Amino acid sequence: MYHSIVLVKQVPDTANITGNVMQDDGTVNRSKLPAIFNPEDRVALEMALRIKDQFGGKITVMTMGPPRASDILRECLYMGADEGVLISDRKFAGADTLATSYVLSEAIRKEGSYDFIFAGRQAIDGDTAQVGPQTCEKLGIPQITYLEEIQKVEGKTLTAKRKIEGGYEVVRCTLPVLVTVIKDAVEPRPFSAKRVMAFKGAKSLMEIEKMAEGNSLLYVDQLRHEFEARQLFIRTLTMDDLKLDADRCGVHGSPTKVYKVESVVLAGGDREMIEPTKTGLGKLVDKLMEDHILG
Amino acid sequence: MSTTTRDVWVFIEQRNGKPADVSLELLCKGRKLAQAMGGAVKAVVMGDSVDALIAEAFRFGADEAIVIADRALAQYRTLPYGRILSDLVREHTPRIVLFGATIIGRDLAPRVASATRSGLTADCTDLQISNVNYLRKEYADLLLQIRPAFGGNIIATIITPDNPVQMATVREGVMEMHPADHPVAGPVTRIPYVADAVDELLAIVEQHHEENRVNLKAAPVIVAGGYGLGTRENFKLIYDLAHALGGEVAGSRAAVDAGFVGPDRQVGQTGVTVRPRLYIAVGISGAIQHRAGMQESNKIIAINTDADAPIFGVAHYGIVGDATEIIPRFIEVYRNKLK
Structure with a gap:
């Protein structure tokens, strides 16, 4: 029996950026991009599911993000996660990886005991691969990044294969451990139709509040208890719930700042067009030889 | 401060x-x-x-x-x-x-x-x-x-x-x-x-390094092919040209995904960044991700059928035309000059 925590992120689909997403000033209009489940995080969840399939236990999925990020928590429930936790607060906005890892590590600490933390190697919007290791450092546990394959889980020991430059290594690690997984590690399973039916009504506190709009706070509480009783409540944690230090959250807690953003411009300008004829190519080769570009 | x-x-x-x-x-x-x-x-x-x-x-x-x-x-x-x-x-x-x-x-x-x-x-x-x-x-x-x-x-x-x-x-x-x-x-x-x-x-149980890794970074001349070549057969022309010029073969992500060339030869954001003396891009449209990996090259030649392909934006020399005709001609011209 193992308790796994899986860290997931909802990201803008940067692989499908089209014309109207890029604005004239070179910035990205995030609202024009579809929000998707970060691909490597889905692989991380699959890893956790396989451990649960084999040894039993529990899977808690956590995401930090805006209220709409509960979409991917529902998707995790459809795949087989036991519960979702939405960590959301306006005061988290503008967080860099250091501030994000602070919030995540405190949320994990509040969960009590765990054996594994799984995360994708990196998210496709920032590609930094920093949040996993930074969260891990704050928890004071070992990490295995770029994990390719879990070879053996036995008692309190994990043996796993990870990618290294020009090859791989096999490591043996004492639990608890945080692992970040690469995209090809395992194929994430599809949603279970039965679970989709069971959990499509799962709601976070913000979503319940929205449902109850215009009604008394008492009604929100009542609704919340109903959802909890039906196991359809997505636990929701704010800065106050986690008793966080405001100076370490969001913009205030982020040492790195975006100073300038430019769209990628083509250098060019002094380009010379060459005729695809023997004469044209002959002149090109002459020039390259003169310039000692070709020998 | x-x-x-x-x-x-x-x-x-x-x-x-x-x-x-x-x-x-x-x-x-x-x-x-x-x-x-x-x-x-x-x-x-x-x-x-x-x-x-x-x-x-x-x-x-x-x-x-x-x-x-x-x-x-x-x-x-x-x-x-x-x-x-x-x-x-x-x-x-x-x-x-x-x-x-x-x-x-x-x-x-x-x-x-x-x-x-x-x-x-x-x-x-x-x-x-x-x-x-x-x-x-x-x-x-x-x-x-x-x-x-x-x-x-x-x-x-x-x-x-x-x-x-x-x-x-x-x-x-x-x-x-x-x-x-x-x-x-x-x-x-x-x-x-x-x-x-x-x-x-945490202990390392074993380590395995693949030998003979392709070293694109050290190559003075790189000939890179893209999806525009259409078939694996046509991609062989990239090898021919690289061989003639004493260079290494590389590919765009699309060429790697299509199986024309191995992932260890991918140039671009998710591949290797190179800055050779000469980079020849053949049938590569020149997505930002690819350009990020090669635009610092000393001289860049782009060969493409589409005269509007973004690759021409970073090229020093542009050749518009069919690579299956241009490459054999290029090799022939080059060999004659060497004589």
């Missing part, structure tokens, strides 16, 4: 006692950054047999070396390396710490940045020192950390204004690498390794 030092530290990544190219590239860059600030560039060397590493660090411009040598550090492991480097950073407060954006660098840097609560920017493609006005405050000699973002569609400049230590990982191959003009064998500070129980939580 009080700045304790003006030093630039470069983490020297090593495998079996040999320094990674990116670490030497960073020493070259670090030297320039340190000069701009009036500080020194220091190589941080960890490993078992470190003499060759120290010598190389000085050859590529380090002013000083900080060395921790022990058998326990022979191979990189997150915990001892991260723990030791974090302690050193806390103790000495360098102004800048640079790592290669390799698997090791991307494993280690966030750990150290978290422990020291420093700002860290991943995968930089350029670094500069500049005075900055940010939110109506003046900052002298900040590190501009320049990196592609949003899948390579934008270039962001990141700063770490209010933090004593600025950290960055830097992509391999984007900085120049050459020995220092006037290398010195500077002071070496040796720090004893003190074991800690946490170091033993």
Whole structure:
């Protein structure tokens, strides 16, 4: 029996950026991009599911993000996660990886005991691969990044294969451990139709509040208890719930700042067009030889 | 803002006692950054047999070396390396710490940045020192950390204004690498390794390195093919041209995905960054992600049927036409010139 925590992120689909997403000033209009489940995080969840399939236990999925990020928590429930936790607060906005890892590590600490933390190697919007290791450092546990394959889980020991430059290594690690997984590690399973039916009504506190709009706070509480009783409540944690230090959250807690953003411009300008004829190519080769570009 | 030092530290990544190219590239860059600030560039060397590493660090411009040598550090492991480097950073407060954006660098840097609560920017493609006005405050000699973002569609400049230590990982191959003009064998500070129980939580059972890795970065001439070639058969022309010119074969991501060429030969954001003397792009449209990996090449020739392909934007010479006709003609012309 193992308790796994899986860290997931909802990201803008940067692989499908089209014309109207890029604005004239070179910035990205995030609202024009579809929000998707970060691909490597889905692989991380699959890893956790396989451990649960084999040894039993529990899977808690956590995401930090805006209220709409509960979409991917529902998707995790459809795949087989036991519960979702939405960590959301306006005061988290503008967080860099250091501030994000602070919030995540405190949320994990509040969960009590765990054996594994799984995360994708990196998210496709920032590609930094920093949040996993930074969260891990704050928890004071070992990490295995770029994990390719879990070879053996036995008692309190994990043996796993990870990618290294020009090859791989096999490591043996004492639990608890945080692992970040690469995209090809395992194929994430599809949603279970039965679970989709069971959990499509799962709601976070913000979503319940929205449902109850215009009604008394008492009604929100009542609704919340109903959802909890039906196991359809997505636990929701704010800065106050986690008793966080405001100076370490969001913009205030982020040492790195975006100073300038430019769209990628083509250098060019002094380009010379060459005729695809023997004469044209002959002149090109002459020039390259003169310039000692070709020998 | 009080700045304790003006030093630039470069983490020297090593495998079996040999320094990674990116670490030497960073020493070259670090030297320039340190000069701009009036500080020194220091190589941080960890490993078992470190003499060759120290010598190389000085050859590529380090002013000083900080060395921790022990058998326990022979191979990189997150915990001892991260723990030791974090302690050193806390103790000495360098102004800048640079790592290669390799698997090791991307494993280690966030750990150290978290422990020291420093700002860290991943995968930089350029670094500069500049005075900055940010939110109506003046900052002298900040590190501009320049990196592609949003899948390579934008270039962001990141700063770490209010933090004593600025950290960055830097992509391999984007900085120049050459020995220092006037290398010195500077002071070496040796720090004893003190074991800690946490170091033993993770052990390396075995390591496997693939031999004969393609070394695109060292190739003076690269001929790269794209999806535009259409078939694996046509892609053979890329091999023919590379062979004739004494160059290496590379491919765009689309060519790799189509199975025309192996992933170890992929140039671009998710592949290798190269800056050869000559880069010939054939049937490559030139998506941002590809251009990011080759636009620093000394001379670029683009061959494409589409005259509007973005690849022509970064090319020095453009040839519009069918590669299956142009390549054999190019080879023939070249061979005749050599005679």
